[in-house]
Amino acid sequence: MAVYTQVSAEALAAFLTRYDVGELVSAKGIAEGVENSNYLVDTTAARFILTLYEKRVSADDLPFFMALLDHLADKGLPVPPAIKDRGGVEIQELAGRPACLIRFLTGVSVSHPTPAQAHAAARAMADMHMAVADFAPTRANSMGIATWRPLLERMGADMDAIDPGLFARVDAALREVEAAWPATLPVGAIHADLFPDNVLMLGDTVSGLIDFYFACTDVRAYDLAIMHSAWTFDATGRTADAAIGAALLAGYADGAALSAAERAALPLLAQGACIRFLLSRAWDWLHTPADALVMRKDPLAYARRLDWYRTHPGAFA
Ligand SMILES: Nc1ncnc2c1ncn2[C@@H]1O[C@H](COP(=O)(O)OP(=O)(O)OP(=O)(O)O)[C@@H](O)[C@H]1O
Ligand SMILES: N[C@@H](CCO)C(=O)O
Structure with a gap:
């Protein structure tokens, strides 16, 4: 399972106050994935993915990834851009890790594609x-x-x-x-x-x-x-x-x-x-x-x- 970094409910609730995304309702660690820590976060306004970046993702590369996601989302591709906080900041720090709050996308990944x-x-x-x-x-x-x-x-x-x-x-x-x-x-x-x-x-x-x-x-x-x-x-x-x-x-x-x-x-x-x-x-x-x-x-x-x-x-x- 991929939750390397634990985030307490209190720390997450405080983190969310930087954004205009409502208040924390629930957060669950996501088992899939091997690289980063991912949480499914529900607020009073919507659902999000919280990603804390671990060993293989360098903080220096995050601006490239986020710029690419913003570019693709602007062109109408179904990618999940990071949410900007009230000051326009996408890349944050939480529990000592670089972190982004990301738009949740519906759908499932298929294990046996047709x-x-x-x-x-x-x-x-x-x-x-x-x-x-x-x-x-x-x-x-x-x-x-x-x-x-x-x-x-x-x-x-x-x-x-x-x-x-x-x-x-x-x-x-x-x-x-x-x-x-x-x-x-x-x-x-x-x-x-x-x-x-x-x-x-x-x-x-x-x-x-x-x-x-x-x-x-x-x-x-x-x-x-x-x-x-x-x-x-x-x-x-x-x-x-x-x-x-x-x-x-x-x-x-x-x-x-x-x-x-x-x-x-x-x-x-x-x-x-x-x-x-x-x-x-x-x-x-x-x-x-x-x-x-x-x-x-x-x-x-x-x-x-x-x-x-x-x-x-x-x-x-
Ligand atoms: N924006 C999103 N919307 C909905 N679900 C998401 C989103 N981002 C991630 N997920 C869910 O979280 C899981 C893990 O995400 P992701 O694949 O980015 O993790 P990872 O640790 O980087 O994994 P990998 O081993 O594939 O590199 C995905 O399989 C998916 O179920
Ligand atoms: N997709 C890779 C893991 C993430 O790099 C693999 O299956 O080996």
Whole structure:
């Protein structure tokens, strides 16, 4: 469960007096998510999400994330901007952590998306990519390709405790990905973590894109490749659903043109996406005590996806 930082009812009630949002009625910790502490907050006026930012979100990056959310919300995308307090301030401090009160969005994240839902979600990603054409702020990808080898080397042979030979397998795949990584594809602000749990849906309609805390300036087609790796497989990474994959490509193409060069790069970008999530999951696997309250995500589910992309070069044809 993801409540690392406890906030007392008294501290929360006092915090809310900075805003014009009514008075505290109830607050519950939200179990989903692994990165930040999230509370569902009801006031006499409305419902909100309170997020306290933990280890992987740097306070220095919050202005970028909040500017991006404001920009997308202004363009009509279903994203949750932070609420401004009476002085116009979005990024606050609470219980010693950076904190934001965020607009609550209705909808549920689906664990087994249908092709229609995948289509709608990829269309929403395309809309997001188009909507940031005039978004000026930039942020380097803190989990981008330049970070993968240092992370791999830091774990070194410890990775073989997860699965014998894992270090060598990832090392070899990364060498190929590094050698062929495209340098000239269109870049822009991307979500970089648009897994099914970060898309809220009402039926086949996207009601929310959430969790922008890996958003950064990077290759747009890489965002689609991340989405493909996250949506197309079952949780173990063993089985790929071709209908979901096709729906993602079609949904994206509905909202944004995918050039021949972008399409041709997708198999490699998807392998990069697998390496990125394999490495972050492996790091957490090795550094989170097995009895911690947070659920560790299986790195091998991404090792299997990596193998799949390496053996299915025509997956995006
Ligand atoms: N604006 C919102 N409106 C409605 N529900 C939200 C909103 N933001 C977050 N949630 C809920 O809180 C949960 C956790 O949020 P989020 O995914 O941002 O957490 P996280 O710790 O950053 O997770 P992750 O492990 O995906 O990085 C979501 O699954 C969703 O149920
Ligand atoms: N979406 C990531 C967790 C958040 O970075 C994963 O499934 O590994």
